[in-house]
Amino acid sequence: MKLVYIANKINGTSGIQRMIAFQINYFIENYDYEIDLILLEQNEIEDKNFFELNENVSLHYLKRATTNVKSIYAKIKALNITLKKIKPQIVVACESDMFSLYLPRFIKGNFKLIYQRHDTKKLNFEGVNNTAKAKVLNKVKKRLLARAGRHYDKFVLLSEAHRVDWLRVKNIEIINNPVIINTEKRIAKLENKQVLAIGRHDPIKGFDMLLKCWKKVAEKHPEWKLIIVGKATHNLDLLKLAEKLNITDSVTFKGHTKDVSSIYLDSSILLCSSRIEAFPLVVMEAMSFGIPVVSFDCDYGPREIISHAVDGILVPQNNIDILADSTCHLIKDEHIRKEMGKMASKNIERFSVEKIMNQWKALFEELVIK
Template identity: 30%
Template sequence: MKITLVIASMDCGGAQRVMSIIVNYWARKGWKVTLLTIDDGSEPPFYDLEKSVLHIPLEIAGASGNLLAGLWNNLKRIYVMRQAIFYSNPDVVLSFIDETNVITLLATQGLNLPVVVSVHTDPTACPISKIWEQLRQWTYPRADKIVVLSQAAQNFFSPQLQNRISIIPNPVLRPKFEKNPFGQQLVKPAVIALGRFAEEKRFDLLLQAFDKLKDRHPQWTLTILGEGELRPELESLRQELGLGDRVYLPGVVKNPYEFLQQADLFVMSSSFEGFPMALCEAMACGLPVISTDCPSGPREIIRDGVDGILVSKVDAEALAAAMDKLMSDEEERQRLAARAPEVTQRFSLETVMGMWEAVISEVIGET
């Protein structure tokens, strides 16, 4: 099997993490895998790729100064991507994330190739610009298959597209439990969170919730792994709340499992998600977890009261109440933690990749 996959970049992120898992799985199966990225390749992929994966940075990223420049740049992107896909000579093309999906669908017109596009967030809560939304409505009917992460994401699309949509969750890998050669990374007992420092992650809410508990639980600390444009705001809020010696923001780490395996509680405070890998990885490590009940994502992963807790309101009071409950009760934390690793069975690599391969077999059969 020859497959060409397209994504904007392979930097740190949930979709990129999933892409690396998928391409490595197929490469190990002996498939010929070509990975096209829109960036210039000046930074190596954040996630390790198998040596047999042919990674080609197309050098077609970059912002446009005005509408005319944007039109020209996108025409260039379409041409360059079309050439790259054509010369990779694939049996099927798989693209990740909305804007890249649109460009891929335009670039493959007339090539007589089956194209699968994958949506990696909740489109009801994560709108794109009006121009890209119009392009999405125009191009998505040309996809042979649209893959989404949840029923809520499927419901976003028009009735005309429903028979082209498949729901495939992200795969959850079993962590390697190895002794950390660098010693203890966290000040325990420790709450941990993980994600990009962006508005939808609502780490400001998490800081406010932790602030409400700092006197009741004076030994506990909070570590948030990640990076992003809101770092200055989060650092400022940390100081404003007087949490400078209790909240740690160490940045992006290559192996979050080292931190997750040392933590006592994982908290996700997002206002929306797709199918959050951070939450899955925390549960795979046997952590009790708390998450806001987003319109999609966490509720597909957490079995409320069985292997984690869902918080119905996205506010600091509700989040603090759930955190207080588990921070105060080690026995309850252990009960939830005992069931959490079952996530690796429910969304195992073999199960999820079987679903992907069924989709690929279907679209190749239709061509």
């Protein structure tokens, strides 16, 4: 099988970049696929890729230093030239921007086109501000999104809950994310007085609400500590907020790390305070280590993964008080914490790598036969 993946960049730490790297490596190592990766907004001299890629991947850098309009034209031209040289059987687009949603209108070739969506539709809009400019842009985007994605051979979503975003799109396929971290069959003991949160410092992750929640928890359980792991990609100044809340003694910020397994194993609870989540990998990873998760019941991912009061706790969205109370409940009751952790490690097996990647393989083979 000859595949081409199209992405903007692969040198960051986002979930989609991690999944692209994993899929490419898995397909090469297990199915002997031939894969090219086309990068639209990254050049060869930029930061080294955070996630390792198989040495057999052929990389193509198409970044162009031109104005917006000229950049789009140059991108389309370079993309078509590159695809013509590669001659793939299947092209997989992996970005959530408007360009990728309308990609079938721009490129030509004798190949099948798959769109892989890892974000909710809301993320295509101009944030939550109410400026006149944002309102106009969102109206335009709403019209464009209503027709977007309809020309792909397959439109892959992470869960059934995401269908509501794309009611006009046909050829939808549901393929969940797999649990890709290797636990080596290790399970957290859930005895350390450590609570964990993982994610980039982005407003969408709700770490401002997390710190306010933790102030309430720390007042009742000062011996417990909160570890926040993730890259500071936005000017949020969470440390300043922690100082204002007077919780710096019980909160530690760590940058993004490849050795996250040891942090999971040292933790007893995972907190997910996101305002929105597509299909959170960190929730799945924590559960695979037998860690119960307390999460806001935000759209869409957490409720697709967590069984409330069985292997974790779902909290009404943005309700900081209940998030704190639920965390304190698991802190106080070690028996319930461990029972939920046991169920978490069992229930998460439905997202095994073998099961999910076989779904991708079957999809590719179906398209090629057609």
